[in-house]
Amino acid sequence: AMSSAAAGDCAVGPTESSVPLVSFLQRLQSEALKTFGPKSFDPKLYVDLPLKQDLVVTEEAFAKLQRVNGTITLSELEKFVNSFFGKVGDDLVYEEPKDFVLEPEEFLPKVKNPKVRAWALQVHSIWKNLSRRVSDDVREWPERHTLLPLPEPVVIPGSRFREIYYWDSYWIVRGLLVSKMYDTAKAVVNNLLWLIEVYGHVLNGARVYYSNRSQPPLLTSMVREIYMKTGDLVFAKKALPLLIKEHLFWNSGFHRVVIQDLQGREHSLSRHYAFWDTPRPESATIDKESASKLPSDSDKEAFYRQVASAAETGWDFSSRWMRDSSDLTTLSATSIIPVDLNAYLYKMELDLAFLAKKVGDATISKNFKEASNARLQAMTSILWNAEMNQWLDYWLSSCARDCEDKHQFDARNQNDKIFASNFIPLWTWNHKSDTSKHEIKVENILESFQKSGLLRDAGISTSLLNSSQQWDFPNGWAPLQHVIIEGFANSGSKAARSLAEDMAVRWIKTNYVAFVITGAMHEKYDVQACGKVGGGGEYKPQTGFGWSNGVVLALLEEFGWPQDRELEC
Numbered sequence: 001a002m003s004s005a006a007a008g009d010c011a012v013g014p015t016e017s018s019v020p021l022v023s024f025l026q027r028l029q030s031e032a033l034k035t036f037g038p039k040s041f042d043p044k045l046y047v048d049l050p051l052k053q054d055l056v057v058t059e060e061a062f063a064k065l066q067r068v069n070g071t072i073t074l075s076e077l078e079k080f081v082n083s084f085f086g087k088v089g090d091d092l093v094y095e096e097p098k099d100f101v102l103e104p105e106e107f108l109p110k111v112k113n114p115k116v117r118a119w120a121l122q123v124h125s126i127w128k129n130l131s132r133r134v135s136d137d138v139r140e141w142p143e144r145h146t147l148l149p150l151p152e153p154v155v156i157p158g159s160r161f162r163e164i165y166y167w168d169s170y171w172i173v174r175g176l177l178v179s180k181m182y183d184t185a186k187a188v189v190n191n192l193l194w195l196i197e198v199y200g201h202v203l204n205g206a207r208v209y210y211s212n213r214s215q216p217p218l219l220t221s222m223v224r225e226i227y228m229k230t231g232d233l234v235f236a237k238k239a240l241p242l243l244i245k246e247h248l249f250w251n252s253g254f255h256r257v258v259i260q261d262l263q264g265r266e267h268s269l270s271r272h273y274a275f276w277d278t279p280r281p282e283s284a285t286i287d288k289e290s291a292s293k294l295p296s297d298s299d300k301e302a303f304y305r306q307v308a309s310a311a312e313t314g315w316d317f318s319s320r321w322m323r324d325s326s327d328l329t330t331l332s333a334t335s336i337i338p339v340d341l342n343a344y345l346y347k348m349e350l351d352l353a354f355l356a357k358k359v360g361d362a363t364i365s366k367n368f369k370e371a372s373n374a375r376l377q378a379m380t381s382i383l384w385n386a387e388m389n390q391w392l393d394y395w396l397s398s399c400a401r402d403c404e405d406k407h408q409f410d411a412r413n414q415n416d417k418i419f420a421s422n423f424i425p426l427w428t429w430n431h432k433s434d435t436s437k438h439e440i441k442v443e444n445i446l447e448s449f450q451k452s453g454l455l456r457d458a459g460i461s462t463s464l465l466n467s468s469q470q471w472d473f474p475n476g477w478a479p480l481q482h483v484i485i486e487g488f489a490n491s492g493s494k495a496a497r498s499l500a501e502d503m504a505v506r507w508i509k510t511n512y513v514a515f516v517i518t519g520a521m522h523e524k525y526d527v528q529a530c531g532k533v534g535g536g537g538e539y540k541p542q543t544g545f546g547w548s549n550g551v552v553l554a555l556l557e558e559f560g561w562p563q564d565r566e567l568e569c
């Protein structure tokens with residue numbers, strides 16, 4: 001057994017170098033922690049501060065600040081921050097979305113209950129609060145900002161997440177489509193496409209310090225959803241080459257892993273891998289503290305890579321990526337072939353085949369259909385577990401000499417712990433073609449889900465273990481509810497559709513009750529009781545909140561709400 005992330009976890013690899021502005025802001029961040037103390041300290045705030053003057057001038061003034069016993073005094077630091085920086089968040093200015101109307105035409109036609117309609121309209125109106133555009137200052141002085149100069153208006157998750165995020169955007173787009181805000185949805189996507197143009201992949205978020213990694217890849221899904229609603233072929237055509245570039249990012253280099261099955265067939269699957277081996281700038285003080293017990297610099301570097309790679313999974317953090325669920329330094333995200341990532345990539349391949357066909361490129365379409373077939377085979381051979389009737393993450397047993405080496409399949413390496421992600425492939429599953437070929441039966445998956453213990457009074461839990469990390473029990477997250485509900489709803493089974501509706505009702509009710517109690521939509525909820533908000537993890541729970549709003553609207557659109565159904569729990 002390996003005790004730390006360093007042991008054979010494929011953690012030595014390419015790294016990006018930090019830009020001078022981020023290195024300086026990180027120094028400011030660690031000084032600020034000394035001066036202000038840990039109470040209510042959010043390290044991200046410091047790397048988001050916009051500079052008023054050039055870095056050299058700011059650094060000179062910083063070096064001259066007075067210290068007492070090695071610590072900058074409170075008044076000195078406050079004065080310095082006020083004089084040399086704009087307010088955090090000033091780099092993204094409020095922008096009224098042009099396609100927002102108070103009550104869109106044909107809004108949620110299946111919602112018959114007036115109280116639910118009224119609340120849905122309130123949720124819809126939150127898009128106005130979450131809409132921004134990059135300030136002129138960022139365009140004029142990009143080197144003074146960690147925010148990237150995105151070309152079009154954005155919609156943010158909310159609170160400390162004051163920039164665009166990759167996978168959050170999928171559910172934001174789904175919600176915007178329900179709100180008939182097609183131009184705003186296209187603008188969100190155009191920004192993400194711009195990131196591919198500039199960096200070769202979609203970044204975790206639109207800050208320069210997020211460029212070392214991506215997040216769960218759902219951009220083709222966004223383009224496809226928008227195309228389905230608008231029929232805009234020009235939009236789809238423009239997106240296609242960049243989406244193909246993104247596919248290559250996830251299927252080459254350190255993201256690609258080859259595994260040979262017991263019949264000797266080779267399968268290519270993907271994993272998460274960040275190009276980073278130092279603390280995450282937005283959480284550097286926390287990462288350094290976590291790494292402090294590791295013995296050597298190389299152990300620390302390996303740990304930092306695992307931390308950043310776990311952030312790429314979107315599940316930061318979770319016992320899912322840890323060898324010992326009580327010890328964060330055992331994070332080993334690069335040693336796992338994740339079920340959800342490969343399900344999203346399977347969908348990416350199907351989406352690319354679909355979009356290519358629409359724009360008239362039969363060869364590209366055929367190539368991606370073949371790629372999707374190959375991934376389906378790979379997922380069935382390596383990740384599917386026929387006894388448990390669910391897909392399981394696969395642990396890579398060694399890194400061998402380098403990460404390009406072939407791995408040999410060993411059934412004991414499937415992780416038999418229950419996570420919500422074990423059921424995500426159902427979302428991308430074609431119940432007409434995929435089931436018959438592989439003897440994977442929706443009814444069996446449904447039974448295994450019902451027995452799993454994941455479904456609680458107020459939604460689907462992320463896992464069964466309370467590790468105090470935020471992507472574990474008892475937290476329920478909107479994106480996971482949505483893909484599992486949609487997976488069962490569209491699975492072709494009546495029983496599965498009925499469970500899906502039941503889960504949608506639980507989720508909508510808990511969001512509503514928490515909204516009434518707190519006046520806000522939340523980033524995560526506690527699935528143990530209706531109206532309870534989530535917790536755990538390294539930052540204070542946030543409100544806003546992009547994906548929660550999007551999922552409520554999307555579920556209401558799909559299932560509606562009868563006149564006589566209560567909204568309270």
Ligand SMILES: OC[C@H]1O[C@H](O[C@H]2O[C@H](CO)[C@@H](O)[C@H](O)[C@H]2O)[C@H](O)[C@@H](O)[C@@H]1O
Binds near residue numbers: 167168280311
């Ligand atoms: O600042 C800590 C981490 O915060 C982000 O992760 C969380 O919020 C994101 C925005 O809602 C969400 O996409 C992610 O799933 C959450 O875990 C950020 O993405 C991390 O990179 C960052 O280190």
